Amino acid sequence: MPLSDKDSAISTDAFFATLTRIRNVILPAAARSWLNTPRGLLTGFVLVHLGFLIFAALLSLRGEAFSDTFIYRDWARAGFDEANLSGGPSPWVYPILALIPMALAGLAGPGPFFFLWVLMTTILNGWALAKLTDRGRNQAAIPAAWWWLVFTLLMGWLGFARVDGLTAPIVLVALAYGVGRPFIASVLLAAATWVKVWPAAVMLALFAVVKNRLLVVLAGVATSAVVVALAAAVGSVPKLLNFLTQQGDRGMQLEATFTTPWLWLSVLNIGDSRMYMNTAINSMQVDGPGTAVMSVLMQPLLILAALLVAGLTFWALHNGKLNGNGKADGGVDRTELLLAGALTLATAFVVFNKVGSPQFMVWLAPAVAVGLAHSWHEWRVPAAMLIAIAVATFFIYPLFYDALSHNNPLMAGVLTIRNVLLVVLFLWSVRRLYSLGKKTSASVPALKES
Incomplete structure (x- = not known):
């Protein structure tokens, strides 16, 4: 029997049954049927992304950008040379491959930079949905694709004006290839890691789960060798690993999960805790008794x-494969284990991070989207939690970030709820991994490669 989110302690069936009834009242049966077709999904994709593209075009026509793309545009215009910049963060806070999309968006000059950036993100999102649904042929995956679209819409510009928005669809495609095509998945994850570090968490989960781990290592080494060769070609080898040290001495960011106690100390004006802008890295941080120590401990x-999560994933694979006689004649679904491990590791990268930027929430979506396509019932709980996290994050940024950074207690409450949800999601993911690894009877499904 497949593992379920329904057991003697926790049952979510009533909650999701209520959501289903509400959906059925809002959407007639004919509309639901049409939305669950390739044409309906394509229409939704076009409408969601067209809105972002139109807004980006309007800003670009005025010579403007949005959010972090202002910084990316300045870097591209300066040729990624810090000598040509007048202060602010260095372009080398990112791994070197992140500079490629910035350079591409800047090819036509600063004017259309933002539009081209959003267009690149749109193309990658389209690729991700095409792979997730097998270009619309996998009807069962279409609801998962709709979930991804809704999440993308709720996250707003955090998925379109940051580097993270480029990496999330690449990770989704890698997870869709998964244990069936580990070399391709590993190449994609390694390349994405050289854009933004977080996909390394998913690669670690893949390494723990696949049969041929050598393929994962070879893919990572080969991709990194290409990156080093590229860096050598442009004379940037000395800066290749700067992203590992550029932000090492930063303090506790305002939105980080572990910053929550000092957030409230600042809001309540207790113990000299305060919020301040670190202009060197364009980050709002919190300072107070113990924050310096916590900042050092976070890494x-x-x-x-x-x-520990990688070890738990590895344990779940091998413990779950054994029956009572110790023979590997049954076991866990490797794909399910990969997705659970990927979500747990990505959530750990968010929860145990002293940097709590709101765009980090997009790191959690790829595993959930592929999980929903793999088994909707098993993944509906984290999917619902992540929608709630996206809504809370949207209220934090961009709607009321200024109020939050000025000690507004209501927004501090919203941020606290969001951070609690992240911790709950992490605990759910750990519990899921443990459940997958528990020794079971011969009724456990046979090991699957894809």
């Missing part, structure tokens, strides 16, 4: 959490 805590 080793993050590494420890990642290693």
